[in-house]
Amino acid sequence: MPEIIKNYINGKWKESHSAHFLDVHDPATGQSIAKVPSGSAEDVTEAADAARKAWSEWRNKPATQRIQYLFKMKQILEGHADEIAKTCTTECGKTLSESKGEIVRAVENIEVACGIPKLLQSEFSEDIATGLDEFYIRQSLGVGACIAPFNFPVMIPFWFMPYAIACGNTYIIKPSEKVPMTMTLIFKLFEEVGLPEGVLNMVHGGKESVDAILENRLISAISFVGSTPVAKHIYQTGVANGKRVQAQGGAKNPVVIMPDADVETTVRIITDSAFGCAGQRCLAASIVIIVGNSEEKFTQKIINAAKERKTGCGLTPGTDIGPIISSESKQRIEKLIQKGVDDGAKLLLDGRKISIPGYEKGYFIGPTIFGSVDTKSELYKKEIFGPVVCIVNMRSLDDAIELINTGTYGNSACIFTRSGAAARKFRHDVMAGNVGINIGIAAPMAFFPFSGWKESFFGDLHGQSLHAVEFYTQTKVVIERWHDEWTRKF
Ligand code: NAD
Numbered sequence: 001m002p003e004i005i006k007n008y009i010n011g012k013w014k015e016s017h018s019a020h021f022l023d024v025h026d027p028a029t030g031q032s033i034a035k036v037p038s039g040s041a042e043d044v045t046e047a048a049d050a051a052r053k054a055w056s057e058w059r060n061k062p063a064t065q066r067i068q069y070l071f072k073m074k075q076i077l078e079g080h081a082d083e084i085a086k087t088c089t090t091e092c093g094k095t096l097s098e099s100k101g102e103i104v105r106a107v108e109n110i111e112v113a114c115g116i117p118k119l120l121q122s123e124f125s126e127d128i129a130t131g132l133d134e135f136y137i138r139q140s141l142g143v144g145a146c147i148a149p150f151n152f153p154v155m156i157p158f159w160f161m162p163y164a165i166a167c168g169n170t171y172i173i174k175p176s177e178k179v180p181m182t183m184t185l186i187f188k189l190f191e192e193v194g195l196p197e198g199v200l201n202m203v204h205g206g207k208e209s210v211d212a213i214l215e216n217r218l219i220s221a222i223s224f225v226g227s228t229p230v231a232k233h234i235y236q237t238g239v240a241n242g243k244r245v246q247a248q249g250g251a252k253n254p255v256v257i258m259p260d261a262d263v264e265t266t267v268r269i270i271t272d273s274a275f276g277c278a279g280q281r282c283l284a285a286s287i288v289i290i291v292g293n294s295e296e297k298f299t300q301k302i303i304n305a306a307k308e309r310k311t312g313c314g315l316t317p318g319t320d321i322g323p324i325i326s327s328e329s330k331q332r333i334e335k336l337i338q339k340g341v342d343d344g345a346k347l348l349l350d351g352r353k354i355s356i357p358g359y360e361k362g363y364f365i366g367p368t369i370f371g372s373v374d375t376k377s378e379l380y381k382k383e384i385f386g387p388v389v390c391i392v393n394m395r396s397l398d399d400a401i402e403l404i405n406t407g408t409y410g411n412s413a414c415i416f417t418r419s420g421a422a423a424r425k426f427r428h429d430v431m432a433g434n435v436g437i438n439i440g441i442a443a444p445m446a447f448f449p450f451s452g453w454k455e456s457f458f459g460d461l462h463g464q465s466l467h468a469v470e471f472y473t474q475t476k477v478v479i480e481r482w483h484d485e486w487t488r489k490f
Helices: 041-058 063-079 081-092 096-113 161-166 180-193 207-215 228-240 263-279 295-308 327-342 397-405 420-429 465-471 483-487
Strands: 007-009 012-014 021-025 032-037 124-129 132-140 143-147 170-174 200-202 219-225 244-248 253-257 285-291 346-349 368-371 388-394 412-416 434-437 473-481
Touching: 007 041, 032 081, 032 180, 041 143, 041 170, 041 200, 041 207, 063 081, 063 096, 063 161, 063 180, 081 096, 081 180, 096 161, 143 161, 143 207, 161 170, 161 465, 170 207, 180 200, 207 219, 207 228, 219 228, 228 244, 253 263, 253 397, 263 285, 263 295, 263 388, 263 412, 285 295, 285 397, 295 346, 295 368, 295 388, 327 346, 327 388, 388 397, 397 420, 412 420, 420 434, 465 473
Parallel strands: 143 170, 143 219, 170 200, 219 244, 253 285, 253 412, 285 388, 368 388, 412 434
Antiparallel strands: 007 012, 007 200, 021 032, 124 132, 132 473, 346 368
């Protein structure tokens, strides 16, 4: 009997008002493993009301007390990592070690947010005129909300939530309707944390719940992560409704290989980057730009390394590449591969028609590599979000940077080289928010912002670190004069 997913509102598990449910699938088997409500405006209203009510007291708790709850969250995530990873892998498909990796990233963000008493400190100027002092304080906004994508069911809400609540906000998480079980398990485990009712809430569903979040007057700030068209919609609508919005969008990340790059490490790192998480990672390398005449040196080696990756169920030991999230996504990716072939790109490795014994109904695509890709083609330009890599050749580093900078997205760009000068030029000139030098996945640690430029990000302040603290607080500037001090009569 599939689990019926419930919302968590005001410290209680509540059935959704929605009468419609969507199936949650195990992408390795194709089986329905849970039913998630399709979304309801009433659920969001209840959660926002509860969160707004809880805010009045929560904002007045000293930051040193608020972070005690975060310490408990960290212990719970670490103590239950195996159980959480298993659920994450079952509904999302990625391998167990990939699921564990995202738990580590979530914990890192909690750890950084535990520094809130220091991070919230402000500036103070004494005697801006005789007897007059000026300073600012950072105060919480009220109710915040995170709208999350499917591909990191654990980590992504933790780019925002720990900072938001540590700063004194109350919060609502809306997980992706494709992977609602992992956050549901985390909320069950977090009951032990003992947060006051209404401080942390969870509402499930898709568009209907999201639209209700965008319209709700009690919600002051929204952190979104997902595809670019939805990110744009969230940003535009949220801002028009007077909310603070940070919206991270899609990506098509290039990696540049210079002729002097170390062959073995470059090939290994790029293969990890492109095919890890089955390419369903917003920092995955999806375009490989080989500079100069080194194609022979690298292309065949990348193909060979890709062939060694084992595709299969994420729970099976030894699996490198898990399934694609849904059968619709699998079909969409396969169509894009076919379109690439029809448009004249050379299919060097075809991951379609892969069958995994015991998992014949799973949504698998193996590593797929294209050569001679036209940089004006759909294959080159469109985010595929699967284990598909396009290899192109450029004459010079300048040409490679120009090609990257004219692209739509700006989530990440990486370079592989032994030359400090080439790396420095790339770092300076390239128009991307996260840059890797001899790194395949340039994922910032929790004490740095998770950046993103162009159509990969809409807003001003990013997730993680001080950016998240600034996003979830507003500054109040105070100028003070005390009569006694002014007249010097005590
Ligand atoms: P998605 O845009 O389909 O969904 C993201 C969220 O938006 C979900 O919670 C979903 O319920 C909601 N949503 C979907 N369609 C909506 C609509 N029409 N109106 C309102 N809400 C809607 O994204 P996804 O498929 O879950 O995730 C994959 C995408 O996320 C990829 O494009 C990937 O690049 C991107 N992503 C980006 C980052 C980043 O840091 N920039 C990180 C992870 C994923």
